[in-house]
Amino acid sequence: MIEISHVSKRFVSDVQTVEALRDVSLTIEKGQIWGIIGFSGAGKSTLLRMVNALEVPDQGYVKLDGRKLSDYTEGELRGGRKRIGMIFQQFNLLESRTVYENIAIPLRLNHTPAEQIAARVEELLAFVELEGKKDAYPWQLSGGQKQRVGIARALATNPEILLCDEATSALDPDTTESILQLLAQINQQLGITIILVTHQIQVVQRICNRVAVMENGQIVEQGAVLDVFGNPQRPITQRFVRTVIPDVLPESLVADLQQEERAYKLLKLRFQGNVAKENILYNINRRIPVESSVLFAAVTELQHVVLGIFIVKFIGSEKSLAAATEYLDSHEVAWQEVAV
Numbered sequence: 444m445i446e447i448s449h450v451s452k453r454f455v456s457d458v459q460t461v462e463a464l465r466d467v468s469l470t471i472e473k474g475q476i477w478g479i480i481g482f483s484g485a486g487k488s489t490l491l492r493m494v495n496a497l498e499v500p501d502q503g504y505v506k507l508d509g510r511k512l513s514d515y516t517e518g519e520l521r522g523g524r525k526r527i528g529m530i531f532q533q534f535n536l537l538e539s540r541t542v543y544e545n546i547a548i549p550l551r552l553n554h555t556p557a558e559q560i561a562a563r564v565e566e567l568l569a570f571v572e573l574e575g576k577k578d579a580y581p582w583q584l585s586g587g588q589k590q591r592v593g594i595a596r597a598l599a600t601n602p603e604i605l606l607c608d609e610a611t612s613a614l615d616p617d618t619t620e621s622i623l624q625l626l627a628q629i630n631q632q633l634g635i636t637i638i639l640v641t642h643q644i645q646v647v648q649r650i651c652n653r654v655a656v657m658e659n660g661q662i663v664e665q666g667a668v669l670d671v672f673g674n675p676q677r678p679i680t681q682r683f684v685r686t687v688i689p690d691v692l693p694e695s696l697v698a699d700l701q702q703e704e705r706a707y708k709l710l711k712l713r714f715q716g717n718v719a720k721e722n723i724l725y726n727i728n729r730r731i732p733v734e735s736s737v738l739f740a741a742v743t744e745l746q747h748v749v750l751g752i753f754i755v756k757f758i759g760s761e762k763s764l765a766a767a768t769e770y771l772d773s774h775e776v777a778w779q780e781v782a783v
């Protein structure tokens with residue numbers, strides 16, 4: 444378990460002082476995949492680097508399995524870092540070394556015997572599907588292949604945690620997808636905890652089960668991906684989530700609504716899991732004298748759970764509208780009134 448507690452970090456130079464992290468707390472359980480999302484400069488990389496003690500908090504602490512990193516001796520820190528692998532946006536490979544040599548670096552630093560290194564590198568090359576590339580140099584590889592080498596190198600010492608700093612930001616969408624699949628496989632097959640820093644919400648949507656949203660050095664929202672995506676609270680989270688799960692009415696429909704002469708109520712409904720399979724609107728129309736029309740719908744799947752966002756116009760008496768919202772409550776459909 445990784446426990447980040449009330450961590451603050453300030454960078455002071457002659458020109459300026461930057462509050463990179465402000466009272467950040469986050470608990471990461473073994474086997475989870477966390478996405479840390481935010482715009483440039485939000486403090487994501489600084490937070491990630493706290494986990495392997497590449498940055499040291501000014502205030503607060505980071506604990507690994509119950510022990511504060513600040514209590515580790517230099518030797519223990521070196522040992523601790525072997526439990527944590529890291530991959531980067533620009534891959535950070537040694538250009539003058541072959542794929543084999545790049546992957547072998549952490550093993551050589553560890554004084555692993557040569558024959559064990561050879562066996563381990565072969566195993567890793569097979570795992571990241573780069574058999575046959577061991578004598579290639581980084582400049583002969585595509586971006587996706589370079590990241591696979593970076594991943595193999597990070598896995599060389601059998602880490603328990605993998606830190607990913609914008610690992611897919613330099614890759615095209617198809618290559619991003621294949622690297623994300625590989626990361627999901629690493630999590631599932633090897634049980635490795637993954638913390639992934641990104642500014643791409645699609646990356647979080649695709650493989651993370653937890654998300655923390657950062658803004659100006661603070662975590663402004665965090666939780667299970669399904670909860671945060673299903674009901675984003677903060678404007679920045681809504682902005683990110685909206686790009687993958689739209690939940691606003693198109694302009695033309697807003698214009699039509701402004702012409703509506705009858706009294707109406709506009710509700711945004713959120714269906715989750717099994718509820719999405721029930722025919723809630725049909726049942727409301729059958730039981731309650733209201734007229735309903737779906738103006739907007741978006742259905743997506745997160746963590747194998749269906750999430751549906753509907754914007755529905757209800758027309759009826761106050762009493763009927765109240766009965767309709769009561770029906771939604773009793774069937775655990777989250778709703779909120781939308782103003783246009």
Ligand SMILES: Nc1ncnc2c1ncn2[C@@H]1O[C@H](COP(=O)(O)OP(=O)(O)OP(=O)(O)O)[C@@H](O)[C@H]1O
Nearest residue numbers: 454461462463481482483484485486487488489490
């Ligand atoms: N070593 C450093 N010295 C001075 N300022 C720093 C240092 N590292 C980070 N910062 C500053 O701290 C703030 C947070 O940086 P950080 O790299 O953590 O943000 P980020 O969310 O990862 O953004 P990006 O995606 O652009 O890297 C930024 O304003 C950055 O300029």
